[in-house]
Amino acid sequence: MAKQLATSEIGKRRFRWKERWLLLIPGIFLLLEMFQLPLAQYYKNNIDTSRQQSVLSLLPTVHDLIPIIGFLAAVVVVHIVLTIFFPKSDQMLFPIVALMSGLGVLLALRNGPDTFPSDPNLGMKQLLWVSIGLGVFLITLFALRSMGWLRRYKYTWAVLGLILVGITLGNALRVKNLDSPTHDQLNFGPFALQPSEFLKIIIVVFFAAYLSENQDVIADGGFRLGPISLPPMRQLGPLLLMLGIALVLFLGVRELGLALLIYGIFLSMLYLGSNKVTYVIGGLVVFFLLGFIGYSLFSYVRARFAAVGLDMVNWQNWTTGSGTNTTVYFAQNTGLQIAQGLVAISSGGILGTGFGLGHASALVPVAQSDMVVSVLGEEFGLAGLFALIGFYLILLYRGFRIAIEARGTFNQLLAGGLTSIFGIQTLIICAGNLKLIPLTGIPLPFLSYGGSSVIANFIIIGILLRISHNTAMEKEGLA
Amino acid sequence: MTLDVFLLILRLLGIVLLYLFLMQVIISITRDLRKTSVANEGALSQLPPVVGHLIVVDSGPSKIAPGTSFSLNPQTTIGRGPTNTIQISETFVSAEHTRLWFRNGVWYVQDAGSTNGTFLNNQPARDALQARVGDIIQVGFIRFKLAQ
Numbered sequence: 001m002a003k004q005l006a007t008s009e010i011g012k013r014r015f016r017w018k019e020r021w022l023l024l025i026p027g028i029f030l031l032l033e034m035f036q037l038p039l040a041q042y043y044k045n046n047i048d049t050s051r052q053q054s055v056l057s058l059l060p061t062v063h064d065l066i067p068i069i070g071f072l073a074a075v076v077v078v079h080i081v082l083t084i085f086f087p088k089s090d091q092m093l094f095p096i097v098a099l100m101s102g103l104g105v106l107l108a109l110r111n112g113p114d115t116f117p118s119d120p121n122l123g124m125k126q127l128l129w130v131s132i133g134l135g136v137f138l139i140t141l142f143a144l145r146s147m148g149w150l151r152r153y154k155y156t157w158a159v160l161g162l163i164l165v166g167i168t169l170g171n172a173l174r175v176k177n178l179d180s181p182t183h184d185q186l187n188f189g190p191f192a193l194q195p196s197e198f199l200k201i202i203i204v205v206f207f208a209a210y211l212s213e214n215q216d217v218i219a220d221g222g223f224r225l226g227p228i229s230l231p232p233m234r235q236l237g238p239l240l241l242m243l244g245i246a247l248v249l250f251l252g253v254r255e256l257g258l259a260l261l262i263y264g265i266f267l268s269m270l271y272l273g274s275n276k277v278t279y280v281i282g283g284l285v286v287f288f289l290l291g292f293i294g295y296s297l298f299s300y301v302r303a304r305f306a307a308v309g310l311d312m313v314n315w316q317n318w319t320t321g322s323g324t325n326t327t328v329y330f331a332q333n334t335g336l337q338i339a340q341g342l343v344a345i346s347s348g349g350i351l352g353t354g355f356g357l358g359h360a361s362a363l364v365p366v367a368q369s370d371m372v373v374s375v376l377g378e379e380f381g382l383a384g385l386f387a388l389i390g391f392y393l394i395l396l397y398r399g400f401r402i403a404i405e406a407r408g409t410f411n412q413l414l415a416g417g418l419t420s421i422f423g424i425q426t427l428i429i430c431a432g433n434l435k436l437i438p439l440t441g442i443p444l445p446f447l448s449y450g451g452s453s454v455i456a457n458f459i460i461i462g463i464l465l466r467i468s469h470n471t472a473m474e475k476e477g478l479a
Numbered sequence: 480m481t482l483d484v485f486l487l488i489l490r491l492l493g494i495v496l497l498y499l500f501l502m503q504v505i506i507s508i509t510r511d512l513r514k515t516s517v518a519n520e521g522a523l524s525q526l527p528p529v530v531g532h533l534i535v536v537d538s539g540p541s542k543i544a545p546g547t548s549f550s551l552n553p554q555t556t557i558g559r560g561p562t563n564t565i566q567i568s569e570t571f572v573s574a575e576h577t578r579l580w581f582r583n584g585v586w587y588v589q590d591a592g593s594t595n596g597t598f599l600n601n602q603p604a605r606d607a608l609q610a611r612v613g614d615i616i617q618v619g620f621i622r623f624k625l626a627q
Contacts (some may be wrong), residue, residue, distance in 0.1 A: 018507055025500040029493065036489045043482055055485040092504060099500065148592050213574045215560050354490035380494070387497040394504055408575055408591070409562055474554075 016083045019091040023079060026099035027072055033106050033355050034068040035060055040356030067109060067127050071102050078134050082465075086141055088472035089465040092398050096391050097461050100446035101130050101454065106355070107375060108449045111368040114361040122368060122449060129451040133458035140462030147467070151410050154209035161202035162245055164195040169249050194452035196258050200421055201459060203246065204265060208413035210239055211273035215409055239266070254300055257428055257440025263287060264424040265417060272416045273409075304438035307338050312435075337371060338435050340364040345377035345434070352381030368449040370441045373433035392426050392445075395419075402468045415467050418460045527552040530581050531612075532626045533565070539620030541569045548626075555579040556591065557618055571595050571619040579610075586610040586625060595619040 038060045043051075062069075075098045082089065109123025119125075144150070150157075246262045267283045294301045344360035347353070358378035361367040367375050377385050399419025406412045422445050429448075432439035443453040531551040538545050549565050556563045560574040567576075573593035580587050589607040590597035597604045598617040610616065616623045 022500075022503060022507065025496055025503060029496040029500065032489065032493055032496065036486065036493070039482065039486060039489075043486060051483050052481050055480050055482050058482065092507065095500075096504065151592055212560070215574060351490065351494060354486055355493065357486070380497075383494050384497060387494075387501055390501050391504075394501075394508070397508070408556075409560055410575070 016079070016087060016091055019079060019082070019094055022092065022095035023075065023098060026095055026102065027075075029099065030068050030072065030102040030106065031065065033103075034065050034109075036354070037106070037110060037356045038064050040354060044357060067105060067123060068102065071105055071127060071130065074131050074134050075102075078138060081138055082141075086465065086469045088476075089141075089469035090398060090402055093395065093461055093465060096395055096398075097446065097458075100388075100391060101133070101458075104447045104449070104454070105130055107372060107447060108368060110356055111361040111375065111449070115368050116362070116365075125451075126449055126454070129454045132451070133454045136455050137458040137462040140459050141466050141469075144463060144466045147408075147411055147414065147470070150205050150414070151209040151212070154206050157202045158206045158242055161195075161199045161206075162242075162249075165199050165246075165249055168195050194450070196255065197452040197456040198459075199246070200258075200261060200265065201418070201456060201463075203242065203262060204269070204417035204421065205414065206242060207239065207266065207269045207273075208410055208417055211269060212409035212413055215273055239270075251294070255440075256301070256304065256438065257432075257442035260428055260440065261421070261424055261442060264428075265420060268420040268424070269413060269417045272403075272420075273413055301438075304440070307335050308435055308438055310335060310338065310435065312339070312342060337365050338433075338439055341371050341374035341433055342435060344374045348378035348381045350382045352377075352379050352384055355379050366441075369443055370429070370439070370448070371433060372444050372448050373430055376447070388447075389430075392422065396423050399464055402464050402471070406467050406471050407474050411467050411470070415464055418463060421460065422457075527554075531586065533616065533623040534626050535621065536615065536624050537622040539622070540571070541567070541621055543567070543621065549623075551579060551581070553581045558591065558593075567618070567621070569619065569621075572621075573619075577604075577616070577618050579616075586612075588616055593619070 039055075039058060042058055079094070082094065105123060105127050108126035112119050112122030115122070243262065243266050247259050251259055263283075267280050267287075270283065271277070271280045295305065341360070341364050344358065344364055348358065352358070356379070358375065360371070360375040360378040364371045364374050373385070376388060380388075396419055399415060399422065403412050403415035403419065406415055425442055425445055428437070428440060429442055429444045431437045443450050445457050446454065529550040530553055533549045533551060535543055535545050535547045538547075552564055555565060556575060556578055557565045557567065557572075558574050558576040559566065559568060559570075559572045563575065571594075573591075573595070575591040576593040576595075577597045578589045578591045586609065587607045588597065588599050588604045588610045590604050596617075596619070599608045599610055600615050601617070602608070610625055612625055612627055614625050616625055
């Protein structure tokens with residue numbers, strides 16, 4: 001009896017029933033929202049007459065659902081490939097990622113026509129990026145047969161990443177338009193690539209490889225100053241050098257969000273590798289010191305902080321400049337974004353206005369990428385935002401679980417570091433949108449519009465699934 | 480049915496579906512956790528069995544005395560890092576140096592990406608090699624004999 005049970009259990013896992021079962025509701029949800037979108041658009045365009053109109057004459061046809069049907073078909077193909085080739089990899093990550101990237105496509109479809117400048121093809125472009133991302137996800141799974149070569153060539157990766165980003169940033173400095181939101185992109189014909197999205201993966205690989213080799217030395221601590229043990233500087237040297245170069249590059253072109261992200265990754269990986277809270281506290285002290293220096297030296301940092309200090313209730317009295325140059329503060333870029341975003345979120349209430357029925361995508365600047373939280377907050381309400389935060393938390397939970405179960409320090413640090421990218425990025429952009437910290441332009445994983453970001457996120461998920469697959473194979477003695 | 484009523488129904492349905500999915504995921508997580516906690520209790524009550532030994536033949540430049548014996552589990556890792564089954568604190572041993580595992584009555588040895596290499600009877604073990612009792616396994620500059 002017991003043996004029978006065990007074999008049926010294995011059979012269940014081999015065919016990934018859990019994943020198939022979990023993919024069901026996201027599929028229904030995405031179809032439902034896609035179905036709602038044309039109705040909502042009609043409703044908004046004919047607000048006077050449509051309210052009492054019968055719904056039967058307006059029902060969308062299958063033709064209108066094509067983008068999401070295409071997306072779901074791609075998801076099913078990936079699921080089948082996973083079932084055949086990677087039956088033992090984690091089954092909970094992919095359904096959540098499918099829901100979120102599908103919602104990302106829907107948001108781009110919905111935001112495209114409304115944003116300024118309007119881009120009716122935004123949704124189809126995002127669908128293309130997500131399809132490429134799913135392909136890259138499978139390529140990552142197949143290519144990483146063993147993690148060995150990722151670890152062995154760590155300095156090569158590091159140099160490659162820094163060169164790529166250096167070229168882009170040099171390009172940006174040459175153009176000398178640091179206020180343009182696309183100043184950190186590399187253009188290849190019609191495609192614009194953002195190398196910094198890939199640099200964060202490379203940095204995690206480098207940190208994981210370096211820390212796993214020097215773990216014992218770094219965890220032991222170097223020389224002591226009373227009760228505080230300082231980390232051994234000789235072993236930390238390459239890490240600090242890498243960190244320093246990345247930070248200088250990003251601060252040089254005013255990418256505060258990415259600098260914050262990279263520093264956050266550094267601290268979490270140092271903690272994961274050394275298990276010492278004192279390093280993290282020391283790192284945070286250094287961070288606040290650097291932040292204070294930056295605040296007093298650079299005017300653009302001060303401008304970002306000024307937006308956090310906005311007193312929303314007292315909005316009539318926001319002014320800047322003096323004499324004839326006086327303008328209302330929220331008529332300016334950052335202040336306007338934050339203020340409009342907060343108004344949108346609060347007007348969504350608890351249940352939201354309904355998908356496609358809000359005004360955030362037309363009224364909040366850059367609603368399709370940086371301010372996507374405000375669109376979600378308006379159209380899905382507090383309930384929807386909480387559900388999404390829940391999905392991100394589960395994503396983090398699964399990632400750290402894969403890290404805990406992985407064999408070998410390098411795999412553990414790699415999975416932990418990649419997972420913390422998602423955590424820190426979501427935290428920075430959500431808190432920025434809610435006016436808790438200065439707003440910085442980094443994408444919300446899977447939901448913001450953007451090709452490089454989607455592809456980079458799929459690479460991360462691919463590495464995580466591969467690690468979980470390797471762990472399960474080793475546990476059963478098959479590798 | 481009028482359009483605004485229909486849209487209201489769609490909106491509520493969307494939120495309900497989101498939370499249904501969240502619930503479904505959390506249920507499968509709790510089930511998973513319960514299963515692994517049962518498995519862990521089973522694993523904790525019995526220590527991994529000792530299926531062999533490594534005896535130091537030539538300690539090279541290290542301070543380990545020749546003749547020292549290390550016990551081997553079915554899955555054994557050797558290296559400088561604190562997570563290894565056999566930890567050797569010598570600079571010429573990499574953090575994760577060698578992997579040994581025992582399957583179907585046969586020992587396998589493989590280098591785990593070390594700097595100074597792993598050798599089985601003087602042959603580099605970059606890929607997994609089969610080892611027999613009495614074979615010489617060299618980890619960095621330390622030579623062991625595989626014993627029962």
